[in-house]
Amino acid sequence: MSKAQATTAALAAPPSQxxxxxxxxxxxxxxDLDASVAWYEKALRATVQGDLDHRDPEGNLFARMIQIPGLEVLLELRLAPKAAAATDGYDPITLQxxxxxxxxxxxxxxDAAGVRHSPELRSMIGFLLVVPDPDGLMIRIHTKPAAxxxxxxxxxxxxxxxxxxPIMKRD
Known part of the structure; x- marks a missing residue:
């Protein structure tokens, strides 16, 4: 089967597949990769998965994978200063x-770790707190909604x- 035929076959896969x-x-x-790793370890009790460090061909470390207790997926901390600045105030992650x-x-x-955070807040379906990482990315910790x-x-x-x-205002 040619590459074109394989592509056509893949596109023809039924939606259930x-x-x-x-x-x-x-x-x-x-x-700042080191500062962020230290913060995630202290604030969210993350552990570095050192065997998964990302290095460029010259051997320069540019990303670290961390495991946050209770989560099945890893979190990659990727050195990208411009992207980090662009996400200041944004809240893409809500932990439960x-x-x-x-x-x-x-x-x-x-409080004991000296990590800045919001007070306990009321959401539309429970309670939460907000914890900004060193670059201002807002991580929410939210209660599981009752059934x-x-x-x-x-x-x-x-x-x-x-x-x-302000970054989340709709106007």
Whole structure:
């Protein structure tokens, strides 16, 4: 089978076969790889997967893979200063904890570690806190919604700069 025939056959695959088996990893741009690794270790209890370090052909380290407890996928911290600056204030990652008790345990941990974070906030479907990484990327830690939970926009902390930083304004 030629390459063109293989491509045509692949495009003809029925939609039921076009599925994913999971999420491979997430990638976050950083401006200082060492500082970011240290922060993720301290703030989120991450561990470096040193055997997965990314190096260019000259041997220069440009990315590190970390494992955050409770997550099945790895997080890649990628040295990309311009991209890191562009994500300041953006919140692409929301981690989940079981309940408000666990969220408050994270608040205690972050306080003890001296990591800057929001106060406990109300979302439309639970509670959360926001933790900015060294480049200003906002990582949310959110309670798992109850099975019977309904969205409550009126009760959420929409006016907080932690939940709606200037970069996230719609106007």
């Amino acid at each position: 076009l599925t994913f088996s999971g999420l491979h990893h997430l990638k976050v741009p950083v401006s 904890v079981d309940d408000l008790t666990h969220l408050r345990q994270w608040l205690d941990h972050l 019977s939970a309904e969205l409550d926009s009126a009760g959420a902390d929409h006016d907080s700069l932690w939940t709606t930083p």
